[in-house]
Amino acid sequence: MPEVKRSPLDDARATTPSRVLTAAIACAAAAALLLTACGSENDSSSDEVKRTDARSESSSPSAPTPASKRPVIKLPHTFTADFAGWTNNNPKLQTALNDGKERLRASYAAIIAGDANFSALSFYSGTSAMSTGSTWVKGYRGLTITGEVRVYNPEIAYIGKSRTRATLSYCVDESKGYSENVKTGEKSGTPKGESPMVQYRTSLARQTDGIWKTATVETQPGGC
Numbered sequence: 089m090p091e092v093k094r095s096p097l098d099d100a101r102a103t104t105p106s107r108v109l110t111a112a113i114a115c116a117a118a119a120a121l122l123l124t125a126c127g128s129e130n131d132s133s134s135d136e137v138k139r140t141d142a143r144s145e146s147s148s149p150s151a152p153t154p155a156s157k158r159p160v161i162k163l164p165h166t167f168t169a170d171f172a173g174w175t176n177n178n179p180k181l182q183t184a185l186n187d188g189k190e191r192l193r194a195s196y197a198a199i200i201a202g203d204a205n206f207s208a209l210s211f212y213s214g215t216s217a218m219s220t221g222s223t224w225v226k227g228y229r230g231l232t233i234t235g236e237v238r239v240y241n242p243e244i245a246y247i248g249k250s251r252t253r254a255t256l257s258y259c260v261d262e263s264k265g266y267s268e269n270v271k272t273g274e275k276s277g278t279p280k281g282e283s284p285m286v287q288y289r290t291s292l293a294r295q296t297d298g299i300w301k302t303a304t305v306e307t308q309p310g311g312c
Contacts, residue, residue: 158190158211158299159190159194159207159208159211161190161193161194161197161208162197163193163196163197163200164200166232166234166235167196167200167233167234167235167236167265168235168236168237169192169193169196169236169237169239170236170237170238170239171189171239171240172238172239172240173240173241173242174186174189174239174242176244180251181244181245181246181254183298183300184244184254184256184292184294184300185242185244185256187212187292187299187300187301187302188242188244188256188258188290188292188300188302189239190208190212191209191212191213191301191302192239192288193208194206194208194209194211194212194213195209195221196233197209198221198225199225199228199231199232199233200232200233202225202228202229202232203225204222204223204225204226205222206225209221209225211299212299212300212301212302213301213302214293214301214302214303216303216304217301217302217303217304217305228267230269230270230271231267231268231269231270232267232268232270233265233266233267233268234265234266234267234268234275235264235265235266235277236264236265237260237261237262237264237265238260238261238264239258239259239260239261240258240259240260240261241258241259241312242256242257242258243256243257243258244256244257247291251294252293252294253291253292253293253294254291254292254294254300255289255290255291255292256290256291256292257287257288257289257290258287258288259285259286259287259288259311259312260285260286260287260288260312261284261285261312262278262284262285262286263277263278263284263285264277265277265278265284282309283309283310285309285310285311285312286307286308286309286310286311286312287307287308287311287312288305288306288307289305289306289307289308290302290303290304290305290306291303291304
């Protein structure tokens, strides 16, 4: 994967709020950011994927977690995430797609709730992803997100022969997404000259209960 060139820490030095959330629960972005791209939430993530994969293969497979057991994630009417074309002919890959989608929705919900330990985010995140995600959510204290984002062009594929790991990439159009100061109502969108189109590159690991947890996330502004 090409290296992500921008650092959220560089953007955090800005004196005015900018973009909503580009690596949704992926990195420790500052509260002044709305959709600012960050590098990766790796933090030994490749090792985490391997460990998760090893647990999945060494344990006896259990029945997949039914949809009724997955957390119900509700977003307010003030923020919409539109997922276009999120289908796959392979039922198992469709489950991975669905769980990757819900992880992104959980990240948005965590920001809106102001909850760094949001249960749905934890449900769909591996240890490393959850740790960096929690730190990232804390950076949005005093802010919420509004408007809408369009999530499209998902591409998913297995990693290796075990079929317990997969890569998932997709694009997010954040041109109509905004950060909003909870007290003043002041909104900020994509800064002039920056692309609102962001490519997400993630890896997922299938747990023994059938849940696909996100282990790593990388983003590239203008990558779509």
